[in-house]
Amino acid sequence: MKLLAKYNRVNIPITIITLLITVIGFYFIIHFFLVHQIDKDLRIEQQEIIHYIKEKNSLPEASNYKDQEIQFHLTQDDTFRPEFSTEDRYNHKANETESFRKLEFLIKVNGNYYITEVKKSEQETEDIIQLILIITFSVIVFLLLVLFIANRFLLTKLWEPFNHTLAQLNQFNLSSKNTIELQKTNINEFRELNKTALFMTEKVRKDYAALKNFTENASHEIQTPLSIIKNKIELLLQSENLDKNQINAIQSLNDAASRLSKLNQSLLLLAKIENHQFENAEKINLSLVLNECLENFEELASIKNISIEKNIADNIFIQINDSLAEILISNIIWNAIKHNYQNGTIAIELAQDSLLVSNTGDEPNENTESFFERFKKESSSSDSIGLGLSIVKTICDTYKFVVSYNYKETMHIVKILFH
Amino acid sequence: MKILIIEDERSLSESIAAYLSSQDYYCDIAEDFATAKYKTEYNDYDCILLDITLPGGNGLKILEQLKDDKKTDAVLIISAKNSLDDKIKGLNLGADDYLSKPFHLSELNARIAAIIRRKKFDGNSILQFNNITIDTQSKTVMVENNPVELTKKEYELLIYFVLNKKRIISKEAIAEHLWGNDMAGSFDFIYTHIKNLRKKLMDAGDADYIKSVYGMGYKFTVQ
Numbered sequence: 001m002k003l004l005a006k007y008n009r010v011n012i013p014i015t016i017i018t019l020l021i022t023v024i025g026f027y028f029i030i031h032f033f034l035v036h037q038i039d040k041d042l043r044i045e046q047q048e049i050i051h052y053i054k055e056k057n058s059l060p061e062a063s064n065y066k067d068q069e070i071q072f073h074l075t076q077d078d079t080f081r082p083e084f085s086t087e088d089r090y091n092h093k094a095n096e097t098e099s100f101r102k103l104e105f106l107i108k109v110n111g112n113y114y115i116t117e118v119k120k121s122e123q124e125t126e127d128i129i130q131l132i133l134i135i136t137f138s139v140i141v142f143l144l145l146v147l148f149i150a151n152r153f154l155l156t157k158l159w160e161p162f163n164h165t166l167a168q169l170n171q172f173n174l175s176s177k178n179t180i181e182l183q184k185t186n187i188n189e190f191r192e193l194n195k196t197a198l199f200m201t202e203k204v205r206k207d208y209a210a211l212k213n214f215t216e217n218a219s220h221e222i223q224t225p226l227s228i229i230k231n232k233i234e235l236l237l238q239s240e241n242l243d244k245n246q247i248n249a250i251q252s253l254n255d256a257a258s259r260l261s262k263l264n265q266s267l268l269l270l271a272k273i274e275n276h277q278f279e280n281a282e283k284i285n286l287s288l289v290l291n292e293c294l295e296n297f298e299e300l301a302s303i304k305n306i307s308i309e310k311n312i313a314d315n316i317f318i319q320i321n322d323s324l325a326e327i328l329i330s331n332i333i334w335n336a337i338k339h340n341y342q343n344g345t346i347a348i349e350l351a352q353d354s355l356l357v358s359n360t361g362d363e364p365n366e367n368t369e370s371f372f373e374r375f376k377k378e379s380s381s382s383d384s385i386g387l388g389l390s391i392v393k394t395i396c397d398t399y400k401f402v403v404s405y406n407y408k409e410t411m412h413i414v415k416i417l418f419h
Numbered sequence: 420m421k422i423l424i425i426e427d428e429r430s431l432s433e434s435i436a437a438y439l440s441s442q443d444y445y446c447d448i449a450e451d452f453a454t455a456k457y458k459t460e461y462n463d464y465d466c467i468l469l470d471i472t473l474p475g476g477n478g479l480k481i482l483e484q485l486k487d488d489k490k491t492d493a494v495l496i497i498s499a500k501n502s503l504d505d506k507i508k509g510l511n512l513g514a515d516d517y518l519s520k521p522f523h524l525s526e527l528n529a530r531i532a533a534i535i536r537r538k539k540f541d542g543n544s545i546l547q548f549n550n551i552t553i554d555t556q557s558k559t560v561m562v563e564n565n566p567v568e569l570t571k572k573e574y575e576l577l578i579y580f581v582l583n584k585k586r587i588i589s590k591e592a593i594a595e596h597l598w599g600n601d602m603a604g605s606f607d608f609i610y611t612h613i614k615n616l617r618k619k620l621m622d623a624g625d626a627d628y629i630k631s632v633y634g635m636g637y638k639f640t641v642q
């Protein structure tokens with residue numbers, strides 16, 4: 001959910017409820033004061049009537065005007081207390097119900113008690129209240145509308161630096177050398193955010209670069225002692241009269257040193273690719289590279305009696321470093337041979353914008369999505385170090401090729417899209 | 420044949436010298452830039468093994484000087500840097516080959532032999548081992564005048580064996596030589612290749628020279 005939507009979802013009902021409560025409160029307050037005003041008028045009328053009686057000692061004439069009526073009723077009850085009340089009456093002429101405010105009080109004229117009714121129409125009051133309510137409602141609706149639209153535009157505008165920062169962070173690439181570019185903003189929060197984002201991306205990049213440099217340097221430094229170990233083992237191999245235990249020990253040393261050496265070479269290669277040391281990309285005829293590679297592995301495939309189905313278009317050129325092109329292709333083909341079984345098949349399809357290599361092989365028993373991760377092997381027994389596909393992936397990432405792995409109908413399928 | 424090993428790591432230069440001496444090379448060692456410069460200036464070698472990172476200077480300078488002096492010593496760069504730039508620079512400066520550390524001594528030996536063969540004999544050379552004759556020009560193999568039909572890899576394997584005769588060669592060294600560095604775990608393939616090669620040589624003239632050495636690898640030898 002967008003922040004604006006979330007904000008509106010809370011803001012609009014609260015605004016509406018608050019305004020409704022205000023309107024209702026407003027209605028009652030105005031009503032109260034207006035009725036109070038009428039009551040005051042009625043009291044004045046009462047005083048006038050009493051005054052009249054005192055002077056003339058007779059009842060004033062009952063009257064019936066449009067908005068004021070005075071009536072007298074003879075009564076025996078001399079304990080009647082004055083009281084206000086409201087009375088609805090249907091007006092046939094206007095075809096509507098009219099409210100009247102009524103004051104009843106007791107007067108004594110010539111020893112007779114009369115209940116005097118003074119009524120005043122509330123019509124005007126109602127009209128005023130109605131008008132006020134209409135105005136208020138209109139203002140509220142207008143206000144809501146304006147707020148809604150303003151929020152929409154204002155918030156979009158206000159959040160623009162944020163969205164820009166977000167887009168930049170999304171595009172942030174650890175291994176690229178470009179720093180992210182953030183919009184200048186005068187909003188403190190966003191300025192703070194940008195500052196932090198810049199600081200963090202720079203730090204992450206520096207740490208990453210340092211780590212990669214470390215990997216590369218460490219790998220380099222490891223190579224010389226590793227050479228010594230390997231060469232001494234090789235010389236040791238030549239010794240005459242070794243007993244079985246010694247041979248086993250030498251063999252173990254040799255295996256370990258070889259694995260370490262391959263691991264080191266692969267890590268170094270990965271570090272170099274990621275450190276952009278294979279910058280000089282050129283137009284490479286991938287068809288040639290592929291055919292040469294197949295020729296090199298032809299005999300390996302024939303040992304397992306693997307049949308290779310080739311569908312290789314001529315002169316497919318892609319922009320890539322030549323060493324990396326060879327490594328990429330040979331890793332894929334080697335994988336297809338190594339993880340194949342006796343009498344299996346390999347199908348190779350090279351087209352203008354894609355390379356598809358599929359091979360028969362045992363069903364993968366783990367999550368195939370992790371195949372491109374480092375140190376993931378298909379079987380723990382194989383003496384591979386699990387970096388082959390990771391190297392493929394890294395090379396593809398470098399050139400923005402899309403590489404995918406699938407297992408479908410007993411075939412392992414590696415697919416590379418060049419564009 | 421005289422070889423100069425320019426390498427500052429003594430353990431390494433000693434190992435190299437030990438292996439190459441057993442293959443009837445005469446080995447000279449230079450451990451720093453100045454010694455290397457002196458030795459290359461006043462002596463002629465059939466092959467110079469050159470480490471690029473040397474105390475006292477860059478190994479590539481020695482290459483430049485050899486070129487300036489119009490010397491024809493074969494040069495094989497051995498470098499821990501495995502850097503593409505160094506490789507290209509080195510080859511451009513006239514180095515004959517490039518081998519990155521760590522390497523197998525048998526591989527180094529084969530490379531040296533190949534360079535010398537190319538340089539000295541214009542690649543036109545016959546390799547002989549007992550009753551096996553290999554013509555490296557036409558890439559044909561004869562056992563007692565019977566031609567042997569070998570596949571490309573079997574041929575490469577045979578050359579590798581002949582060049583490293585009487586030495587035990589580990590399976591890793593063979594795998595790397597045949598298919599390059601990245602191809603780990605292909606020992607079952609090697610077994611098949613060797614089986615086929617041995618059978619072909621045997622069929623052609625009872626040339627049973629490939630000995631499997633328990634747990635360690637293979638050895639090409641007469642008895």
